[in-house]
Amino acid sequence: MFRRRYNKKKERIFNMAEEIKKEAPANFKVTIDNITIEVAPGTSILNAARKIGGDVTPPAMCYYSKLQGSGGKCRTCLVEVAAGSTADPRPMPKLVASCRTNVMDGMIVKNITSERVQDARAGVVEFLLLNHPLDCPICDQAGECHLQDLGYEHGKEGTRYEFKRRTFEKEDIGPYIQLHMTRCILCYRCTYVADQLTDNRVHGILDRGDHAEISTYISKAIDNDFSGNMIDVCPVGALTDKTFRFKNRVWFTKPVNAHRDCDKCCGKVTLWQRGDEVLRVTARKDEWGEVQSYDGKPGWICNTCRFDKKHVNDWMIEGPTKINRHSVISQGHYVGLHKPKETMPEVMGGRAPKLLMDIHDVSDVNSVDISALPGPATSKTFEKTNSNGKQ
């Protein structure tokens, strides 16, 4: 029933766009934060702003350009429309969700230049953080979390919420994906992935309002070939990679672009390495944090590439992934490092200096190859090494 209604709606939108195309000029002129750009009719304000890029672009937590029908849920992309169009230049009375509002010719939009928008967005962030646990020190998404970024950019410091946060019973949704329902902001992106990418959808949103939760029906494990993409689309740490769980922090790993011949997907991925260990495999992300497109097709990756190919030899490495230098992930990555010449062997006639201590002999860290474990390490993992020394 939902599907039918959704299709009808889509049809209606499509018809509207058709009508506009008939009467209006081929290109709509829209001004966003005093920058004018020409876009095709039927483009949303958010996508027009993305064409300009930079600070003008409103943030989006639920809208995902590669997922049909996404958007309109989180309200972080609110903008002010100062003039509706050249034909009707009245301002829109309320702030509008830019991901769901299409541009009109001569529309004037205010995003960062509007105090109202900034204030509303700070409020929205506060609302999103009402029930979101502030467990970033534990969360594997920390460092690449969109809500964390948004909180730091727009939110106010500290929480005013004094009540008990929403909690859920823990649910195991299979060996590959870890679900933390408490962290979910109900953006619906993962259900769209399940709907549009995988053959048979086994997970969706149960209950309503405050009780709404992501779940698989009767705890059915998600074993579709493309189900792992839910991890990539999740803007928060609600869906994370179980094979990477607690193994390392994102900012200690080294992102590297790699590819392999895969018969199911494009095979173009980012490897998150530590030394030669592959700790995690994700799809490549573009500047909006979405999965990158190749020839107009989104580069979703299959579960084999994501979860089973955890060895460097499985991949053809292309080079380091470009990471924004403001991101914590680029922390401690020394780019363009010029190493001084080792003079000791030269002075000592080719002999290397005697090491007074090799840290690897003393340190307990790395006694167990954590990257080889299928899931997170527990106290049981280390029991063997504790009883008979080092492995």
Added chain:
Amino acid sequence: MLTQRAKQVDRKPMTFLESIYLWNIVKGMGITISHLFKKKATIQYPEQKRTFSKVFRGLHVLNRDAEGRENCTACGLCAVACPAEAITMEAAERLPGEEHLYREEKYAVKYEINMLRCIFCGLCEEACPKDAIYLSQTFAPANYGRKGFIYKKEELLIPHPLKDKEAYEKALGNKAVKN
């Protein structure tokens, strides 16, 4: 002449009184003996100890909460803040039944500080979101080998507040936030 204090070297031949050095010895001994009656600059360590400044940053302590559960969640912020890259750790998931040992669902199963690298800047303490690490009022004791300076979790962890209250209070000092 670079400074006004430079003196011209006197190259005149020594007189008889100067050549027997007696007067200069007496003068030197006078300086030495006068120090016997002055206030001593040194103290009798380890019987006597100097009081540290309140902001002194010494040996690291891994904190526990009032129930004795470890605060550290292995978030890695101390390690990323460390300018000397002295901190390493490995995280693990808390199993059911270990709730009395660790405060959160993730904990540091290995935690090491290389005291040879540490510069005691206290940035780890600043970075810690869980009040899990702080720098105490003691310094790292001397050791004959370098191996003794790799401090592991056993050395860093504060005594259990319920099992060994006195040692816990002592280790807590006046710096950590009492919870």
